[in-house]
Amino acid sequence: MDKINVEHMLAIEEPFMKVPLEQLKREVRQSQKLAEREMQQAHLALAGLAKKQNSMDSADYTEALNGLISRLVALKQKLEEAKHKEAQLIQRSKQRATDLNELNDFTSTTQPEFQRWSRTRLERVLIDYMLRSGNVNTAKLLMEKGNLEHFADSSLFALVMSTERELREDHSCHGALSWCADNRSALRKIQSSLEFDLRLQEFIEMIRAKQNPEAIAYAKKHLTSWSDTQLPRIQRAMTLLAFPPTTTCPPYRHMFDVTRWSDLAHEFRQVIFQLFNLPSQPLLYLLLQTGLSALKTPACKSEDPGEHNRNCPVCQTDTLGKLAQSLPLSHHSNSNLVCRITGEKMNEDNPPMRLPNGYVYSLNSLTEMSRKLGGKVKCPRSGETYYLADAKKLFIS
């Protein structure tokens, strides 16, 4: 029972490893592209200068060379910064791999080392939850307290939050579009239409601002290149030019709807999570659901709150029960009798007691009640009152 299933634990931890590795891949690719582009331009400029060497004024020639040198120095500095960032991500990946690798050394869940590991995991799962929900300051405090900065994906979630805010509150696609430009090939691989959706929104805003000629030029530049996959939507967008923002015609009214900004913010989060293999739900929910699914019984679903067990987290319909709503019922090979009053298990030490009206409660709950009511017990279901001595002990067979 206290054996550790390393394989199952690693399966749920995939994003923990994947995020820094994906970030590293992107950093390397971006600095590679930058170096290639800058070096190519430097070669071309140098070749051009060599050709014009004899015909140029020496002061101009020196100035051109100096310009080229400062450009290369700037490139060197940028590459050094990128190298530093890459080293940080490599270090972060190593630290996470070491942490997960420790699982292979544990032999039992009762080991103090495993308890310490689990405590750290709980803290990083809570940090993940807080960063996702925007409670950044509390997450920071927890990170500092546990020295867990390397286990948190703060920069990724900060980017998600700021881009979502920009879309939802400022109605601006600027940050989201520049992120799309940096990740174009990855977005193409997952066949995402996020960039098109953002471009379409900018086009709609131009029509809303009565800038139709600019909107047509924008569509030619940014929408028509998507005609292979988005032709019907491009056609509808062009028809929108004929409608005012106050239109009541359903498809066009919907295109002018400002709630589309919230949809874009939601889509941005989904896409960036998909690229980094992050689940849409916080890991905290997934772990809690694993436990809740083992506890869910038909009684938890009862409309009558009296049927609920006060010690059962699934029965707490306003808190953990919400997370368990979509979960299937658990399979129980053995049934347990649970006291309706205390939620305690009924067994030989706390036997079930039958009142004269037929209802059954645990001995502990009736004894406690009789102490308060001067030797009497009151049935919570029927309201009838009896002496404790009237209750008959039942035997579980």
Ligand SMILES: [Zn+2]
């Ligand atoms: Zn329950």
